[in-house]
Amino acid sequence: MDRETFYIGAATAGHQVEGNNTNSDIWAMEQMKYGGYPEKSLDAADHYNRYKEDITLLKSAGLNAYRFSFEWARIEPKEGEFDEKEMQHYLDMVHFCKENDIEPIITLHHFASPKWLIEKGGWESEYVIEAFKRYTKYIAQNLSGEGIKYICTLNEANMGNLISIYIRQAKEQYEKQEGEKATLQIGLNLEEMKKEEEAKEKENIEVFGTPFPAVFVSPRSPKGNKIIMETHKAAVEILHEMLPDTKVGLTLSLRDVQAIPGGEEKAALDWHDEFEEFLPAIIDDDFVGVQNYTRAVFGENGELPPEDGAELTQMGYEFYPEGLPNVIRRVHASFKGEILVTENGIATDDDTRRVEFIRRAFDGVKACLEDGIPVKAYMYWSLLDNFEWQSGYTMRFGLIGFDRKTQERTVKESLAFLGNVNRIETNTL
Template sequence: MRTFPDSFLWGASTAAHQVEGGNVNSDMWRSEWAENSRFAEPSGDACDHYHRYPEDIATLAGLGLNAYRFGVEWARIEPEEGCFSRAALDHYRRMVGTCLEHGITPVVTYSHFSTPRWFADAGGWSNPAAADLFARYAGRVTEHIGDLVPWVCTFNEPNVISLMMHLGVIPAASRDETLGLSTSSEGQDPGGTRSGAAWAAPAVEVMAKAHRKAVDAIKSGPGNPAVGWTLALIDLQPADGGEQRCQAVRQAALLDWLDVSRDDDFVGVQTYTRERIGPDGVLPVPPEAPTTQTGWEVYPQALGHTVRLAAEHAGVPVLVTENGMATDDDDARIAYTTAALEGLAGALADGVDIRGYLHWSLLDNFEWTSGYQMTFGLIAVDRTTFTRTVKPSAHWLGKVARAGGLT
């Protein structure tokens, strides 16, 4: 038996826009309905998690898991600039309270890709005032829920566009082939249509400034949560002749961002697969390798590699905030997660400070431009009735959590 610490967090993750539904004031909602939209379908009601969170949190707890990472939605909390919704803030406080009632540790993400429409219209992260606007929002959220929340993630994967640019492809850790990423301040996505969405800035300096100001706002209280951000950490591996290029990509898209985490309480690691880099760029998946619904290589060993990289480079505790696979074969999900956890156990045995494992995702949800085609969830959701069906992988992960490790 591979044993994990008694204090280890075992849980699952969601993102507000991907599960709540009806996020009409968000830049993402607008992008989904835009002419020539790259989204396969709109998010619509998503999983109706906004109203059904009590059931979902109770199910998570009943499985034997003890942590839930979820997002608060900026576009609901501040639908117009400077206008903060007490009703939305109260909603998220109730969510946190429901977690605590069930013995679940809440891990709260303040920004998971989506932003208010007004923020995107003002230039998004290219706006010189962006960092201050985000810090004001972060401070207001913390005023309302900070006394109850032990873990806060400011941003989800702020390095994702940097990865895209340096790899020349959409990174696997973004969980989507096309994502509709905007790569310029004019809001043009790679296909040339107006995206209307304020994706993170590619420059680490821009996002680090917003992160640092938000950390200061959060640390001003109430409460004393551990604060960090989560990064998309692909296991980058050099192929013959690709060593120099691989190192350059690793530095710009991973290590420069991990440098920022050195001043934080932890770093969130989000890993799904590897990318092999040759002298001319990213290599295709080996022909004999199994792949997921997203077309990525099934490579669970990646997680053990990236948590070691993060811990070594940032020098702070690691929290695995996302790991999983898109598949309709639940046995394959269990096999993948088993191998990923074996990698974690090996890193723990070598002294790496890992605080928890949060699986992506709790629910089969809205996967950005892919719509509802990709099934990452431990729980299936009927697209018409919202009926939840717990998968065998969820029961399996709960048993692992109760046992404190793999048997």
């Protein structure tokens, strides 16, 4: 495999790095008392205005691809009304990548949605299928002739499903502890949630017109999962028709699901909920984006915490870069299209551990390639330290840091390391 067919780069999401995504649902929730966001994104990393600086740093390090998202809430701020200036902004980003020999890998939706969409039922309403089709057609019209190789329709289409699982597990944990305070790794606290439920529903009505706004990362019902899959399939059809030379897929958040004796059944159920439930909707796609950060080990009583003494990241995940090749192999057993690693990374202030994480993860990718698995890209998450949703700015995933007051960039050694991987390893793949 030559260098031109394998991409090593980094990824971002618009809302997390651009700032001031004021027409989005997440921006609205950031302003709410009970929106679940203890910190506001504000200017974020100001990537909206500084993308040339950031992409230049990426190129200077030796990387050859950049995955970023178009923000639906910017492009269609009001239902059916498209903002040509905002569309041109993202086209300018595409052009700047191309001018610098950086392959743009585009994501159409990365968690943030237009606020008006949520007011119309959001991701639990079949209305979203037609709305996303309209948005996708507009994007495809504007990308005609741009030579885009890869488009991801939806980022982590399984996230709502995973959150439903986490909430169920939290409730089970709470019941087992017979009323003691119970929390999960993602920070859910059932006791506090119950106290705030009534006030939260009232505020949701004031902001979204409904007590239960179905944002993309809300707990998802079986109906919602079907809507997600139909939305994706409709977008794939449009993109294949309008951009026949572009490969289309979606991305999934996938842990390396393992079992100890007695945990096989629970592990199998978890893998079904994370991956297999979505397989029928993606089986004929050109590629699937794999996003892995850690592993999950199951015993007979459910998911086990990391072992005592295990190294943990800022997110509370077990440091386990070997999870990536394990997931790639498991996905490939069922999905025969191309595989792109669209996210893989670590939140830490110790950049030497980031370097080690990348080293071991990419060694696993190389082993997969040597075995003939069609992996086409490795995108580290994230190019920049960013607004990590409900964790705010406390989680530092970036290859590049920044000062929130001055926006001055600090290039970390891990960026150079990843660029060196690109210069050396892709010539031998």
